[in-house]
Amino acid sequence: MVELNCKELSSSIYDSLKENTQKFVDKGNRAPGLAVVTVGDDDASRLYVKTKTEKASLLGYVSFQYFLNGDSREEEVISLIESLNDDDRVDGILLQLPLPAHLNEKRIIEHIRVDKDVDGFTALNIGRMAKGDECFIPCTPKGILTILSHFNIPTVGKRVTVIGRSDIVGKPLALLLMGKGYDATVSVANSKTKDLKALTLSSDIVISAVGKPMFLDSSYFSDGTVIIDVGINRINDPSRKRGWRTVGDVDRDSLQDRDVLLTPVPGGVGLMTVASLMENTFISRERRG
Numbered sequence: 001m002v003e004l005n006c007k008e009l010s011s012s013i014y015d016s017l018k019e020n021t022q023k024f025v026d027k028g029n030r031a032p033g034l035a036v037v038t039v040g041d042d043d044a045s046r047l048y049v050k051t052k053t054e055k056a057s058l059l060g061y062v063s064f065q066y067f068l069n070g071d072s073r074e075e076e077v078i079s080l081i082e083s084l085n086d087d088d089r090v091d092g093i094l095l096q097l098p099l100p101a102h103l104n105e106k107r108i109i110e111h112i113r114v115d116k117d118v119d120g121f122t123a124l125n126i127g128r129m130a131k132g133d134e135c136f137i138p139c140t141p142k143g144i145l146t147i148l149s150h151f152n153i154p155t156v157g158k159r160v161t162v163i164g165r166s167d168i169v170g171k172p173l174a175l176l177l178m179g180k181g182y183d184a185t186v187s188v189a190n191s192k193t194k195d196l197k198a199l200t201l202s203s204d205i206v207i208s209a210v211g212k213p214m215f216l217d218s219s220y221f222s223d224g225t226v227i228i229d230v231g232i233n234r235i236n237d238p239s240r241k242r243g244w245r246t247v248g249d250v251d252r253d254s255l256q257d258r259d260v261l262l263t264p265v266p267g268g269v270g271l272m273t274v275a276s277l278m279e280n281t282f283i284s285r286e287r288r289g
Contacts, residue, residue, distance in 0.1 A: 003263070017059050017278055031062050032062070091285040143273045159203045161205070161207070162187070214251040223259040227250055232248070
């Protein structure tokens, strides 16, 4: 097994972004601005927000953080988003998901202005992506495509299985991979798929986004397979000081003696998702003039 070093890749992206941001600002331009909206007190969400805003600051961006109570009404969240739509200091709006259960995520997301939708979640952005028009590519799919490109992993004519059909990862990624330039033959598996193992064994690339810890062991993969593990799952581990550890959808230990390429968890697709968010924010700032 060979792990794909996404730490070095993300670091190189950040180095480039920091340099380009400094050059942009030195020309008298305003620095990119990223607004992050969090609803509720979920510890994991707050940690993700902290990571993203700290990274934005290190790149020279201006970050704006907004924390709303978990019992906030939908109208309050929408009102904040619309105020950010009109704020010329803000180039990107990130709504931290998941939202509390009483809020309609899809309805709220649709209030983000398309030119500030750096997460690429609005219906208009997804529609533009499906047609091959200019858009913001959703951050996790964009990060995965960057991994494939950087490590010279071909997709043209290759058989790809995407496990998971979420609007955030599975669906947009499948559309991108079957599009011109990538030209892959794509299968999208879900919880109703029969004989998943037969599908993955016949695939050149397997991308798992099911959110089940160590769901796929070595028996699911043929030698030579490229495995992109999107899962970020927390499991109990009494040997760790904090009592838990993070694992992916793939049973990494079972693949130690296999001839496969694998993205690690942690330190893989998650890093590239944040890097892609920062790229999209800089692109938004440039487009806005």
